[in-house]
Amino acid sequence: MTTTVDVTRNPLWKKASGHQQAIAELHLRELFDTDPKRGTDLTVTAGDLYVDYSKHRVTRETHGLLLDLVRAAGVEEQRDAVFAGEHINVPEDRAVLHTALRERRGATLMLDGQDVIGDVHAVLDRVGAFTDRIRSGDWRGATGKAIETVVSIGIGGSDLGPAMVHRALRHYADGPEVRFVSNVDPADLLSNLTDLDPRTTLFVVVSKTFSTLETMTNAQAARRWLTRALGEDAVAQHFVAVPTNVDLVAAFGIDSESTFGFWEWVGGRHSVGSAVGLAVMAAIGRARFADVLDGSRRIDEHFRTTPLESNAPVLLGLLGVWYATFFGADSRACSTTSASRRRNTKRSVRRSARVQLERCRNCSPNTWTTPSSGSAPTRRLCRRSDREVEVSAEEGQ
Numbered sequence: 001m002t003t004t005v006d007v008t009r010n011p012l013w014k015k016a017s018g019h020q021q022a023i024a025e026l027h028l029r030e031l032f033d034t035d036p037k038r039g040t041d042l043t044v045t046a047g048d049l050y051v052d053y054s055k056h057r058v059t060r061e062t063h064g065l066l067l068d069l070v071r072a073a074g075v076e077e078q079r080d081a082v083f084a085g086e087h088i089n090v091p092e093d094r095a096v097l098h099t100a101l102r103e104r105r106g107a108t109l110m111l112d113g114q115d116v117i118g119d120v121h122a123v124l125d126r127v128g129a130f131t132d133r134i135r136s137g138d139w140r141g142a143t144g145k146a147i148e149t150v151v152s153i154g155i156g157g158s159d160l161g162p163a164m165v166h167r168a169l170r171h172y173a174d175g176p177e178v179r180f181v182s183n184v185d186p187a188d189l190l191s192n193l194t195d196l197d198p199r200t201t202l203f204v205v206v207s208k209t210f211s212t213l214e215t216m217t218n219a220q221a222a223r224r225w226l227t228r229a230l231g232e233d234a235v236a237q238h239f240v241a242v243p244t245n246v247d248l249v250a251a252f253g254i255d256s257e258s259t260f261g262f263w264e265w266v267g268g269r270h271s272v273g274s275a276v277g278l279a280v281m282a283a284i285g286r287a288r289f290a291d292v293l294d295g296s297r298r299i300d301e302h303f304r305t306t307p308l309e310s311n312a313p314v315l316l317g318l319l320g321v322w323y324a325t326f327f328g329a330d331s332r333a334c335s336t337t338s339a340s341r342r343r344n345t346k347r348s349v350r351r352s353a354r355v356q357l358e359r360c361r362n363c364s365p366n367t368w369t370t371p372s373s374g375s376a377p378t379r380r381l382c383r384r385s386d387r388e389v390e391v392s393a394e395e396g397q
């Protein structure tokens with residue numbers, strides 16, 4: 001059973017707050033002058049990732065203090081509870097097992113009497129076989145034409161994961177074109193359909209409940225667009241479903257053979273490793289999709305087994321808490337490096353902490369990301385915000 005600890009009542013919290021006040025005005029240059037080895041020591045590796053947090057506003061003392069807080073908060077126990085399939089989603093009384101989606105074939109994890117890993121691979125195999133058929137042109141639409149475009153309809157957790165992964169991996173895409181529709185404003189669907197041919201279009205309706213208003217409204221509109229051109233019988237060849245609630249799918253007219261389930265114990269964007277990622281698999285192929293799952297598993301293993309001191313997800317999470325809560329930086333800008341990004345960093349680093357918080361007000365900052373460091377929104381955020389902004393840089397290719 002997992003318990004929640006109010007770490008803000010721990011004396012360590014006050015200590016961290018005092019420490020923040022002591023170092024808040026220090027320039028990064030001073031931090032390097034007093035600790036020249038921080039550039040190599042305040043770094044960790046996780047799989048292929050090299051994480052350098054030496055340019056952040058932390059010292060070795062900050063590192064130690066924050067890790068003490070992590071231990072006091074019981075993060076290690078909570079982490080182990082995640083991997084063990086305990087019901088850490090307390091309000092919904094559910095396990096949170098996205099890690100099971102990338103477990104190796106043959107591993108075992110029993111959840112409520114059911115072998116979760118066996119189920120995961122059975123569905124991945126079906127999705128793989130289906131997307132192979134789409135990619136090879138073996139799966140035909142109602143008029144006998146191969147599928148050229150896959151339109152994934154979903155919202156929230158049933159859209160964000162696949163849309164993000166597809167965007168990140170678009171340079172590996174060698175299958176049908178993939179588009180994502182989530183907005184209930186009909187303009188979103190219509191603008192995506194306007195240049196498509198119903199004869200070569202396949203819709204993937206992704207919805208855990210298969211009853212979300214936005215998704216079902218868009219799915220019904222897409223169905224009308226298709227059946228107006230090809231007739232009711234075409235639905236079976238042009239629609240597939242990714243639900244947990246299989247019963248509602250049949251009523252929509254989607255075949256059970258074209259229904260790829262997922263589970264109550266996975267939620268949000270992390271479900272992309274399941275059948276929710278079907279459109280991504282269609283775009284990049286099952287082998288590359290398996291590579292994504294392998295990489296995710298390596299990070300899971302790192303998170304599960306690496307001591308907290310050099311545990312990348314823990315340290316990056318702590319940086320978020322450090323800035324958001326102790327510096328009052330309620331926004332985080334992530335950007336690739338370049339001269340203009342460096343200017344933003346300097347400006348942000350110069351900015352002194354304006355808000356001192358005694359208690360956790362905002363443990364999770366808003367994250368602003370941009371593929372190009374020259375991006376106007378991030379620049380504007382840094383220049384106009386009267387709050388601290390955490391700037392993290394990702395080295396461009």
Ligand SMILES: O=P(O)(O)OC[C@H]1O[C@H](O)[C@H](O)[C@@H](O)[C@@H]1O
Nearest residue numbers: 155156157158207208209210212
């Ligand atoms: O997958 P669905 O049941 O269609 O739900 C899709 C989304 O609906 C809402 O936006 C919820 O806030 C999200 O948490 C959920 O991911």
